[in-house]
Amino acid sequence: MTIKIYNTLTRRKETFTPIEEDKVRMYVCGPTVYNYIHIGNARPAIVFDTVRRYFEFQGYEVQYVLNFTDVDDKIIKAANELGQEVPEVADRFIKAYKEDVKAFGVKEAVHHPRVMETMDDIIAFIDGLIEKGYAYEAGGDVYFKTRSFADYGKLSHQSIDELRAGARIQVGEKKEDPLDFVLWKAAKPGEISWNSPWGEGRPGWHIECSTMAKKYLGETIDIHAGGQDLSFPHHENEIAQSESLNGKTFANYWMHNGYINIDNEKMSKSLGNFVLVHDIIQQHDPNVVRFFMLSVHYRNPINFSEALLESAKNGLERIKTAYDNLSHRREASTNFADGNESWIEKVNQHEQRFIQEMNDDFNTANAISVLFDLVKDANHYVNESHTSEVVIDHFLTTFTKLTSVLGISLEGKKQGDLQDEEIENLIQERYEARKNKDFARADEIRDELKAKNIILEDTPQGTRWKRG
Template sequence: MAIKIYNTLTHEKELFNPIEENKVKMYVCGPTVYNYIHIGNARPAVVFDTVRRFFEYKGYDVDYVLNFTDVDDKIIKAAQELGEPVSTLTNRFIDAYLEDVEQLGVKKATYNPRVTETMDDIIAFIKGLIEKGFAYEADGDVYFKPRTFDGYGKLSHQSIDELRSGARIQIGEKKEDPLDFALWKQAKADEIAWDSPWGKGRPGWHIECSAMAKKYLGETIDIHAGGQDLTFPHHENEIAQSEAKNDKLFAHYWMHNGYINVNDEKMSKSLGNFILTRDLITAHNPRVVRFFMLSVHYRNPINFSEALLEGAKNSLERLETAYFNLEHRKQSSLNLTNEKESWFEKVRTFEARFDEAMSDDFNTANALSVMFDTAKEANVYLQSKQTSTDVIDAFQAFLLRGLDVLGIGLPDAPSEDLLDEDVEALIAERNEARKNRNFQRADAIRDQLKEEGIILEDTPQGVRWKRGQS
């Protein structure tokens, strides 16, 4: 099934047509590394890792670039406050970022370029813009002139006059027009700096990504992605300087994920609801956090709360339990060569629905719904008097494949040390303990079974049990 992508540039879903057959060139804006990342930074890491995984599932070879901005005003300020070199600070937080996203199931990028390692390319890029008349030098600073680029505003869907109305020239800036933005900044005293044709300084934010994308993926790429907040001015400015310099379309598809709110409020330090990713994945299973982030379509805002995270935990456990119940049943199933074809057809239908959901702009919420339907049908199948290992294998293969595409995977299998008759005996003992009001013993049996991966459910019809996660 063909993949459709919602393109921020056109505000439409478009069929994906790669520049090179069976290959995807994808650039994702990474973090500015002066602190640990918050959950708003983690969302694009998870979202676009999932996009990459689905492309690979569909047979594409993906060149995936995620950059690190390792020189910036905030970085310099943080390093000065801590009294350490910029490189020491940035290396520490790059390592921390990679540790955090790895916990969230994010695969390693093909390339993780750093600004400080791409300085020659950045300087050459700026020189080219000056030579073509799109930029100018002013006392050690270099600025890009958006009015010289006809397409300025096409990503944010604003006219040049609308953008001009909110722009201002700040004190100390030497630009000719309020819309002009910095490509190179003259160094201040005691700041990290590099030699350039315009004197010692460092690059502006926007030029960095244009140079790194070109170096690692070429002048035109398939997909450029990042958070919704980057649409303007960062990505708008990337388009302007890249297309002005290269005389080519910069990116065919622009993808942006929505914001994360906390308890229905915008996440911010001032509100005291700022959540660091490493704190969250220390307190909660990282697989549950990833599941939660994928439970909503990537373009929609997502609201974080402990209650919603607990709901995600319970939902994920339903899928895990279904898989391991199937695994447990294999011990008593038969290899029936004449198993009804209808069961295999049902699994194939689920696979097609999953593919359809993910191919429709990577709709992970709908894809998860398909997986829950699969788990429900698998549980129905297990009620059959006679089950086949072939059908069980088909259900399991799809559940595992879907969880792998979503980057969630499965935990280790729960303990199978207790046989069914052992479980039934302990449940009978627990029932007797409850009847005699020996609740301490009843609770101890429940806890013992839970540690063995046996989940009890007290229902009006009696106690049910299933193998799940302790």
């Protein structure tokens, strides 16, 4: 069967044809690491991890690259506010990001490139653009000549004239045309900087991803992915830079996930509905949050609310209960009937329908509907007076296989696991013990939690915890 992907570039579904047989070169724009990630950052992490898992399920080797922007105005501002160096802030929030997305079952990328580790390559990339006449230096800054790239606007489907109407040259900018964008910024006093042919400075945002994608995946990649908000100008500028320098198509398929609304309002700091992942996974099972994220097609907007999370929790429980009932019947039965081919075929049909839905632009919402149909049949079968060991095993294997594609775990909490409220109470008791200089009790609580696979991290914002 063929996999079809909705390509933002062409605005239609296209059959996926890899550059190299049985391999996928996939680049996903990662976070700017100046704070803990919010729920909007979690959606692409979960969505494109699922895309990767499905390709691997179909036998592809996926070269999955997700970058970290570790040099940026926001990081410099955060470093100043925290009284730390930029690399220290970046290290801290990269670690936090990895812990947060791991809780959602997101697999580690094959490469996690960082801007600070790619500086020589970025400078060489910019130098190449200048040499070819696509960029120019102005007072220590370097700008890309947007009009020099004839296809500019092809991803966002905007014309140069439309873009020109809203473009302005800001105070302090030295660019020749309002549409030109920065590749290299001259250093301001006290800022972190690197030496370059144009003086001390640091790269602009767009050039970073172009360079890292080329370094780790080549001049042309199969899939470039990210949030819908990155389509313009970030991804548009990446195309212009990369195709100008390399003279080749940058990415064959562009994938963008939809926005997240909070209680039917767009998430934003100004509205005060900015939800951090760290807070969510302390209040809700991360497995449920992932299931909720995949219950809507990745290109559609998704509304995040307590009521919808509760609905997702109930839905996931239905699947887990069916799986557990099968497992218990398997363990308890001593008198199995012979295998029933009609039931085996029913299960196989569900798997084929699941595959059809995932082949259609990774439609996880419809794939989950297929899982619920599998649940109905499993519940019907497990209540029959005579069941087959072969059929039960086939049900169990299929449940495991399909939920694994979605990155959903069917394992419940083990006996003896602490509830979230119990963990929070122990952390509060530890805080009081440390405040009263009862360090022996504080260490005792840490060890008690560690024995239960609860890992603590003390931060300036308080103690964070996760299940190990």
